[in-house]
Amino acid sequence: MLTYIGNFNHPEKNHAINENLFFDIILGIINRQDKQQHTSQRSIKKRLRMAVDKLHHQKLDVRLQGIAELEKLANYHGQENWEIMEVLTAFVRQNSLYKTHQEVKSQSSPNIHPDIQASLKVLTKTDTQKSLASEQLDLSYTDLRGANLSGGNLAGVNLYQANLSGVNLAGANLSGAILCAANLSQANLAGANLSEAIISSANLSGANLAKANLVKANFYLANLSQTNLQDAILDGANFREAKFSG
Secondary structure, eight states, X not given: OHHHHHHHTXXXXXXXXXXXXXXXXXXHHHHHHHHHHHHHHHHHHHHHHHHHHHHTOXXXXXXXXXXXXXXXHHHHOGGGXXXXXXXXXXXXXXXXXXXXXXXXXXXXXXXXXXXXXXXXXXXXXXXXXXXXXXXXXXXXXXXXXXXXXXXXXXXXXXXXXXXXXXXXXXXXXXXXXXXXXXXXXXXXXXXXXXXXXXXXXXXXXXXXXXXXXXXXXXXXXXXXXXXXXTTOBOTTOBOTTOBOOO
């Protein structure tokens, strides 16, 4: 009681004690937050490893679970986003390798595997792509026939020599995408955004580009025979040496 009265009678000393107590509380909070963040990071890394393990499982259902878990991690933990996108693009490339013309002819149907479609859905989500400002997804040399990419965000994606024949890309965002030497024959690109895309030497025979945005797109040496360009926006597009018939 005497000590308390003594402290009360010395406001400077009392203030110093309160200040030290305040700093102790703040340091305690910071330490707890650091420990929680460290634990959280370890937990995320563990979940990421488990999801990747599932992605390479023999059973389709398990692979689909892995893809769903990777999507959740990408949505809620932005710092892991690019790593997750790289994992999924590598999975697509490894399991949808480009096929030669002869191999394509001998294939009965171009149906895409459900796990590849699920991976592509995650990769082309608008929310996912927003956080990849300076990164580029690499889907070059892939066979994506049978995929549904309508409305997908493929802005700036590398699709060099990819087989997108007959693929549904209606309303997709392909602005700035690399589509050199890609096979887009019979593809549905109605209303798609291909502004500033590089489509040189690509095969677009029979493709539907109605109402597509082709502003400053480069179609140098592209095959555009029987391509539907009705109401497409062609401002600044390069069609030098493109093939429109035959």
